[in-house]
Amino acid sequence: MDENLKELIINNSDSIVDNWMDEVGRIKAGNYTASISDELYENTNREFVNVIFTSIQNQGSSKVVEEFSEKIINLGWPLSYITDGLQIFRRVTIDFLLAQADQVDSNHFSIVLTSVDEWIEPLIRQLVNEYSGSWENILSLQRVALQELSAPLIPVMERITVMPLIGTIDTDRAKLIMENLLEGTIKHNSEVVLIDITGVPVVDTMVAHHIIQAAEAVRLIGSTCILVGIRPEIAQTIVNIGIDLSKFLTRSTLKKGFTKALEITEREVVDLHAKNQGIEDIMHSLKGE
Amino acid sequence: MRIPILKLHNYLLISIQTEIDDQTAIKFQEDLLAKIHKTGAIGVVIDLTSVDIIDSFIAKVLGDVVSMSDLMGARVVLTGIQPAVAMTLIDLGIHLQNVPTALDLEQGLVKLHQELGG
Secondary structure (H helix, E strand, O other): OHHHHHHHHHHOHHHHHHHHHHHHHHHHOOOHHHHOOHHHHHHHHHHHHHHHHHHHHOOOOHHHHHHHHHHHHHHOOOHHHHHHHHHHHHHHHHHHHHHHOOOOOHHHHHHHHHHHHHHHHHHHHHHHHHHHHHHHHHHHHHHHHHHHHHOOOEEEEOOEEEEEEEOOOOHHHHHHHHHHHHHHHHHHOOOEEEEEEEEOOOOOHHHHHHHHHHHHHHHHOOOEEEEEOOOHHHHHHHHHOOOOOOOOEEOOOHHHHHHHHHHHOOOOOOOOOHHHHHHHHHHHHHHHO | OOOOEEEEOOEEEEEOOOOOOHHHHHHHHHHHHHHHHHHOOOEEEEEOOOOOOOOHHHHHHHHHHHHHHHHOOOEEEEEOOOHHHHHHHHHHOOOOOOOOEEOOHHHHHHHHHHHOOO
């Protein structure tokens, strides 16, 4: 019976496809696919319905489905296009099969429903899996990217390292920051580590607590930590909520912190006067003439 | 198991290479103080590079040793504390506030040298 039904719809695929195209064309207006050109939409629809038929014809030909879903995902079409399309196909097919039958009793009705479901279900499952797979993939890639960005450590010069922090700091990130900070300090053998919080929008007790812990840990491994990038509003918050940062070196800007770091490592920046010297020489020689 | 204490001019060098239990720690504290008394050392470097675990008791002993040595006129520097160890200590709320630290043995000696005024 199943096979008969299958043969029936495959032999009459043309009329089913026509009905389907009509229905799908109707949902185009006023939704997600409205901006897509009619030609592309129709071509894709035709391909979609071919994929459906191929899949029904030889149960388990996942290759075609895979290729198609890949194409749709790359085009950036929404998942609802697929699910809508399959729902419409289910409806159209059921209508068609029931219309073909000589007498419609509940037995025949249930057979039709079951077999159409059997054709459509695996398709839906596979396509949705493909979609969610691609989303999960993107999500994990982004998570990795975010993690890479979340606690960078820059060895700016011998014995001095900077860690610029941007964005809010939660417990997970604080842990990562601490780990990177300590590992990096050891790896680069830095005597001074500057933590730049210019890009941290809010410093509450939790963030301050994490930063203090990091600074303490840095001291324990034998390095000095300077907290830089403390904006006026941050300074006000810190004092207002009663956080004691008096034990730590703090500076308002990275520039000042860096100067302090140079001081600690007993170095300084020296201007090379060559340029001015040259001009003075010229002036002198002019006067001399 | 006793921890060897090496003398280098006016300094004492200790490299802790094994996991320290409470007994060893106490023994080490006594040994070090005796050695400071005997040699008249003015600086001590305790290197913890190969120590992976420090519990609260060991941390307390280390902090005590530093204060005790200070009383006897010897400055102590802890060096080479591993990141994981530092994190554990901070998590335990042990900050070793008045203990000088340095990245490695070399910088520890430099630090001592500076603090003792050359």
